[in-house]
Amino acid sequence: MAVVYQTLGYQETPVRVQFGLVDRYGTLWHGHVLAFLEMARADLARPFALGASDLLKADLAVPMLELEWQYKALAFHDEALVVQGTLLKPQLSIP
Numbered sequence: 001m002a003v004v005y006q007t008l009g010y011q012e013t014p015v016r017v018q019f020g021l022v023d024r025y026g027t028l029w030h031g032h033v034l035a036f037l038e039m040a041r042a043d044l045a046r047p048f049a050l051g052a053s054d055l056l057k058a059d060l061a062v063p064m065l066e067l068e069w070q071y072k073a074l075a076f077h078d079e080a081l082v083v084q085g086t087l088l089k090p091q092l093s094i095p
Contacts, residue, residue: 005088013043013083017075028075037069040085 014038019033045051055062075081 005087006091007030008089009044009048009087011040011085013085015044015081015083017079017081018023019077019079022077026077028077028079033069036081036083037067037085040083043058044085044087 015036017028021028021035023029042051049060
């Protein structure tokens with residue numbers, strides 16, 4: 001059965017590849033991609049007052065259960081990128 005998702009938000013976050021995030025060939029190291037995704041997530045949550053500090057103040061925890069990304073091309077030192085994020089809510093089916 002296919003899962004149906006509701007789109008709750010969409011965000012484009014501009015970022016620049018910093019020197020400390022690249023390997024010796026000047027290519028963005030894949031392990032640093034998550035930091036860019038976290039920036040996009042924070043930008044997406046901020047207008048709704050759902051940032052990490054807001055949730056902690058309210059004694060709430062919202063775990064990230066699934067994360068997917070697609071590489072479009074290699075990224076290099078000092079390159080400007082746009083990280084696109086979409087917040088999806090799965091429709092729960094109760095038997």
